[in-house]
Amino acid sequence: MKPILALACLALLTAPLAACGGNGDDKLAGRVEDAADNRADQMEAMASNLEDRADRTRDIGEQRADAIDAADINAQAMSNAQKDEIVANQAAAVR
Template sequence: MKKFLASALLVTLAAPLAACGGNGDDKLAEQAEDRAEAKADEVRAMGGNEATAERIEDDGERRGDAIDGSDVDADKLTEGQKNAMTAPQ
């Protein structure tokens, strides 16, 4: 019974934490990754260097992780700011 109670308490305490970070940063992070992947696909389609395409994808993933980790409130950003944050380098 103690194990069940402890598990139930843990789930109850963890549920609000799982909802944290709902500032739109997850969606913004995903956009950064998607835009980088699309740019890398363009590079490949134009016969570009595979290493360059990989670098673009890796940069997009790092960018996405940084955006997600920053917990930025994406709802308070202008479209220009969002574009600057998600644009592939």
């Protein structure tokens, strides 16, 4: 969020200088800035969605681990392949 604030402040400081040009580039510059702002907003939304997915993944993993503990499974009697399958099923369930 700080980089966006810094860019906004920089834009405010340079706006009076850009107005002096008179070459018609102000509209183009504004469009470029707007496009960058829109893309940054999309990136922030994607990051927020990924964070939510990560939280859900952790919650599901914790719930499944609690269920395994509560079931009192004899993990020592299980083969490594069986244990790997349980872990793989956990990973597939949260996708």
